[in-house]
Amino acid sequence: MKRLRTDLEGRAAIADYLQAEFPFLEDAGVLSPYPGGRSAGLERLEQFQLEKYGKQRNFLDGEVGRLSPYISRGCIELEEVRQWALKRGKSNSVEKFVSELAWRAFFHLVYEEEGDRILKDMEKPKVSMRQHQTTLPEDIANGETGIPSMDTFIAMLKETGYLHNHARMYLASYIVHFRRVSWRAGADWMYGLLIDGDFASNHLSWQWVASTFSHKPYIFNRENLERYAGSVLPGDPRKGDPFNYSYEELSEQLFGGEYQPERSRTSGSYR
Amino acid sequence: MAALIWFNEDGLNPQHQMVQDYADAPRVYVFDVDYLQQWAIAKHRIQFIYESLLEIPNIEIYKGETVAVLRQLITDYEVNEVVTTETPNHLIKSWQDELLRYTSLITYPEVYPTIDSRPRRFSHYWRKCDREWLTL
Ligand SMILES: Cc1cc2nc3c(=O)[nH]c(=O)nc-3n(C[C@H](O)[C@H](O)[C@H](O)COP(=O)(O)OP(=O)(O)OC[C@H]3O[C@@H](n4cnc5c(N)ncnc54)[C@H](O)[C@@H]3O)c2cc1C
Numbered sequence: 322m323k324r325l326r327t328d329l330e331g332r333a334a335i336a337d338y339l340q341a342e343f344p345f346l347e348d349a350g351v352l353s354p355y356p357g358g359r360s361a362g363l364e365r366l367e368q369f370q371l372e373k374y375g376k377q378r379n380f381l382d383g384e385v386g387r388l389s390p391y392i393s394r395g396c397i398e399l400e401e402v403r404q405w406a407l408k409r410g411k412s413n414s415v416e417k418f419v420s421e422l423a424w425r426a427f428f429h430l431v432y433e434e435e436g437d438r439i440l441k442d443m444e445k446p447k448v449s450m451r452q453h454q455t456t457l458p459e460d461i462a463n464g465e466t467g468i469p470s471m472d473t474f475i476a477m478l479k480e481t482g483y484l485h486n487h488a489r490m491y492l493a494s495y496i497v498h499f500r501r502v503s504w505r506a507g508a509d510w511m512y513g514l515l516i517d518g519d520f521a522s523n524h525l526s527w528q529w530v531a532s533t534f535s536h537k538p539y540i541f542n543r544e545n546l547e548r549y550a551g552s553v554l555p556g557d558p559r560k561g562d563p564f565n566y567s568y569e570e571l572s573e574q575l576f577g578g579e580y581q582p583e584r585s586r587t588s589g590s591y592r
Numbered sequence: 593m594a595a596l597i598w599f600n601e602d603g604l605n606p607q608h609q610m611v612q613d614y615a616d617a618p619r620v621y622v623f624d625v626d627y628l629q630q631w632a633i634a635k636h637r638i639q640f641i642y643e644s645l646l647e648i649p650n651i652e653i654y655k656g657e658t659v660a661v662l663r664q665l666i667t668d669y670e671v672n673e674v675v676t677t678e679t680p681n682h683l684i685k686s687w688q689d690e691l692l693r694y695t696s697l698i699t700y701p702e703v704y705p706t707i708d709s710r711p712r713r714f715s716h717y718w719r720k721c722d723r724e725w726l727t728l
Contacts, residue, residue, distance in 0.1 A: 322656035322664060325623070327646060332639070339639055342655065343628065346635040353636040357643030359606055395603035395677065396644050400703040407728045416726060420718060423725050426704050427717050432680040434710060482636030513632035516640045519602070521680055 332356060353482045355390045355516055362391030371406060375414035378421075381485050381550040386418070390483060392425070393517035399425060425522055432521035439524050440505065447532040448576040453503045457510050461496060468563070469555045470546060471495050482516035487549050493530040494539050498575050499563050504531035537580060540571055595673040595698075596620060596665060599651075600684045603677030604644040610675050610700045611648070618669055621645050622662065623655040627683060658687045666695055678702055 325342060329335050332352050340348055355361070370384050377383025391397045403422050406415050432439050460466050464475035474492045478484045484492070489511070496507040508527035512518040528534035543565040546554070559565070572580055595617040597610060605611075611619070621641075628638065645651050654661045662674065674691060678699045691697055706724035711717040718725075 322654055322661045325642075325653040325655060327651060327653060332643070335642060336635070336639060339635065339642060343623075343625075343635075343638060345629055346638065349635050353640065355636070355640060357604075357640035357645075358647045359604075359644070360647060361643075390640055394601060394641060394644060395605050395608075398605060398703065400705070403705065403725070404728060407726065419725055420722070423718060423721070424714060427711055427714050429680050429702070430707065430711055430717075432682075436680075436685075437682040479634070482634060482640070509631070513637075514634045516634075516637045518633070518637060520682070 349479060349482075351480055353480075353516065355387075355481070355483060357390075357394070357396070359391070359396040362388065362397040365391060366397065366402065366405060371409055371418060372412065372414050375412070375417045378417065379487055379549055381487060381553045385485060387483065389517035393519045393522070428519075428521035428525045431525060439520065439528075442533040443525070443528055444533050446538075447536065448538050448580045450497075450501075450503065450531070453497070453501045455503045455506055457496075457502060457506045458500065461500065461502070461507075462510065468495075468557055470550070470557050473554055478511070478514050482514065484515070489526065490530060490539060491541055491546060491550065493527050494541055497527070497531045498538055498540055504528055504533065538576070540568065540575065542566055542568060542571055593673050594669065594671040595675050596662075596669055596671040598622075598662060598674050598676045599645070599648070600676060600679060600681070601641055602679040602681055602684065604641065604648075606648040608677065608700070610677065610698075614675050617671075617675065618652060618665070619648055619650060620652045620654065620662070620665055622658045623653070624658045624687075625655055626657060659690045662687075662691060663694055672696065673698060676700070 326338065329338055336352060340346060365386070365388055369386050369388070373384035378385050388397070388402065392399055392402060399422055403419055406418050409415055435443070461475070464472045464479065466472055471492060474484060474488045477488065493504070493507055493511070496502045497504050504527040508524045511527070512520065512523045515523065525534055530539040532538040541564065543562060546564055566574065572578065595614050597614055597617045597619045599619065599621045623638070627633070642653070645653055666674070672695060674695050675698045676688065678701045679685070688697055688699070706721045
């Protein structure tokens, strides 16, 4: 047992100190844009333009809270954020935002009930996953899949310790359905990289994408990716694009027609 | 009774009720090295936690094995109560369970506007509880 210093000043000095105390850590090379602490969380809350949330939340360049590091690590409490939002009066944005807070509570209630059983399939998958590999391929871990959009998401995750919800969904779907990697391998990997890493929200969201905690697998196509994330992505080559298909075609390719998608699945919302 | 406040990574609020209720108790946090390595916890998270801890006055930050460090501190400070926050995290819960063999434990629950037992789909949960969630 060793007592750590608490007299350091400045984030760069803290980064150096922690690197020396925990030499097994991979040095991210940059400071995350999320400084820890309740005061930084409250500041973030003050800056958050909640009135834009309802319309913009599914877009990667849209207004979202970016509060999850502070909420997950308990710097600010879910209940105080809920009350803060409701005090703004009724609006579609407030309602949507509060329902997203409720998602977190929902996952926590399930975890509270199930304990570490959430690390295994909650339900039978709705499409076959028997061939899925159980370790994460290195190109994914290294952010070198060769698909610039996915590599961008992986780089964002590593550089900032945060990802927009829609980016998490795309990345999880890519890993589980397009690459046929078990959701657990992907979930464990992302859990470690996220500042807000939380077994309930993370592992159960991966299961939601996989279809072991939902009625159907979550997939996306090129049109959807461009619409919601295009503005922050570098552009993928057209040749050999795994996403440039209709949902019907993707379903046939990925699931051998085992599962029939709805005609359009364009929003980033869970249902 | 002498108490010790043990913060966990899901509850780093310097203004938490437990800090007010046990204003004189020593406050500690343990970076569990085995956990950090086993789950490949990234540096950004560790730095975030560390920076959050620095906002807690008189915090003592340790690295080591959680239960062993806490047992040592319980002896050193001669406390018979450990105060902490509830979390569904099964790893933290297992440390809490182990600690119970050596001390009494007071856990402050997380506050929700409503609790539904055994929810399975969010849509059901929301349909049942939206009113409570949307009321101040
Ligand atoms: C594959 C995958 C993994 C995820 N892993 C985590 C995780 O480890 N930790 C985590 O906190 N969230 C996780 N989420 C949920 C969600 O992506 C993040 O909570 C959200 O993106 C955080 O950004 P924000 O604060 O800007 O969210 P906002 O949209 O501003 O929402 C405000 C708050 O509501 C809660 N919230 C919003 N959406 C969700 C959601 N879908 N599920 C649960 N809570 C939600 C969060 O506490 C969030 O801070 C994951 C989602 C997916 C698809």
